[in-house]
Amino acid sequence: MKKIYFNLVLLALPAIAICQHTENTFSSEEITTASKSVGIYPNPSRGVIKIAFIRQNNAGLSLAIFNSTGREVYTKLHLAANAAEVDLSSLQNGIYTAVFTGSNKTERIIEHIVIAK
Numbered sequence: 001m002k003k004i005y006f007n008l009v010l011l012a013l014p015a016i017a018i019c020q021h022t023e024n025t026f027s028s029e030e031i032t033t034a035s036k037s038v039g040i041y042p043n044p045s046r047g048v049i050k051i052a053f054i055r056q057n058n059a060g061l062s063l064a065i066f067n068s069t070g071r072e073v074y075t076k077l078h079l080a081a082n083a084a085e086v087d088l089s090s091l092q093n094g095i096y097t098a099v100f101t102g103s104n105k106t107e108r109i110i111e112h113i114v115i116a117k
Contacts, residue, residue: 037109038100044114047089053082060103065096065113091115 039052053061065074065088073091076084079100088096093115100109 038111040098040111040113043112044116045088046117047091047115048085048087049113051079051084051086053079062101062103064099064101065091066099067091067096068094088113088115089117093117 037054039054041050041052043049051063061079062077063075063079063084063086064072067073073096074086074088076086096113096115098111098113100111101107
């Protein structure tokens with residue numbers, strides 16, 4: 001009998017995860033949150049997404065996007081204060097994980113993005 005192992009990252013929504021970022025991969029530890037502070041649209045997207053921030057202080061917020069294997073495929077440092085536009089059209093169809101990190105490195109917000117061209 002063959003055993004098949006899968007590397008899965010499970011996130012319960014509307015939970016937020018704390019991530020440990022090492023060597024362009026991440027692992028997550030789930031924590032709960034009372035409110036959502038980032039909106040991503042359209043989702044699913046053909047490649048260009050818009051990000052709206054609901055929280056008050058976004059100074060120094062950065063974005064890293066990971067594919068389904070946990071490999072970092074996009075990084076953007078110092079996002080705009082209230083909104084940002086990100087072109088992900090070079091990515092293949094699939095489900096990606098967006099990790100927003102605050103300037104103090106203690107706050108992380110996790111969202112999922114679907115690319116469907």
